[in-house]
């Protein structure tokens with residue numbers, strides 16, 4: 001079957017779908033203890049639309065490798081070594097000021113084919129007015145981003161927009177600008 | 190597992206921004222999207238996500254024994270399929286919708302239409318080994334979009350599907366066959382290919398499989414990815 005068309009998630013994605021801990025990538029279930037195999041970090045920021053206006057009720061999903069750079073998925077040849085207590089996925093939504101936050105472990109880098117991936121987190125942004133999922137990737141200032149093949153696809157003047165900024169111990173800030181001025185680079189997969 | 194992710198075929202993805210729908214101008218990125226290959230991150234997705242997103246809530250119409258939502262009782266079922274037409278097992282399927290009066294039970298839906306105390310309007314299930322899913326619910330009402338050049342959203346049901354790869358993540362909507370508002374809906378009509386639009390419209394089916402109480406619709410959902418699931422025995 002051909003893929004179904006994407007549509008906007010709309011303004012009314014149920015808040016009752018969100019549960020405590022959904023924005024904590026370290027937990028495989030709502031009740032599970034968070035994985036401790038890595039450095040716990042917070043990723044936070046705002047989602048803005050044109051003219052710097054905050055986006056309310058945007059849905060964000062984060063996806064990343066574990067602290068050793070492995071995915072518990074067949075796409076990873078070392079899936080059997082992945083941290084069994086780490087989910088690597090989380091969902092958050094923005095508040096009235098457009099703010100979101102995730103708690104996770106600092107992802108590891110890894111070798112894929114003959115290339116080295118720098119530590120990164122893939123972010124999907126959904127919301128009213130976004131007919132398609134906006135997909136971007138967050139990198140870290142301490143990573144070897146220059147060697148990362150996806151980072152290298154981004155025009156050099158824009159690469160800095162994909163690097164989260166240190167914001168206190170274990171905290172990184174990553175603002176997402178959907179449209180205008182310092183617009184975040186987005187990918188077509 | 191997924192071996193291949195082809196680019197989106199022409200005409201399936203909505204054309205944006207959409208005239209008369211101001212939010213698509215303020216939210217849609219203005220720079221061209223950067224094409225990237227499917228790396229391991231995009232090919233992978235969380236394992237056992239149904240432990241995190243609890244599934245099994247498939248009846249929106251009956252909130253408790255004897256408490257039945259107002260409206261036309263319907264059953265929506267179908268399969269989640271990959272691009273080879275094979276069922277996608279263990280996909281998380283989320284559904285949400287307005288009530289029969291066209292109002293969502295959501296704090297930011299402040300429209301002056303009645304709330305139904307017996308209708309919350311969302312559910313989440315896991316597809317079975319053949320990729321099948323099903324929900325008992327009611328036919329939602331139409332509602333107006335509060336923009337200067339207003340239009341009415343046809344009755345529709347929102348779907349969010351989390352499949353075996355990040356690339357198969359899909360958010361879409363289902364429409365009802367024969368509704369005159371379908372042809373006027375700026376969101377549905379933003380999909381250029383008529384065949385792709387038609388795939389977003391459910392088909393009516395004889396209600397034999399769900400009994401006499403429910404008007405039945407069938408709605409199959411296509412996810413990106415070829416050879417994305419094991420062969421069925």
Ligand SMILES: [Fe+3]
Nearest residue numbers: 010342345347
């Ligand atoms: Fe809607």
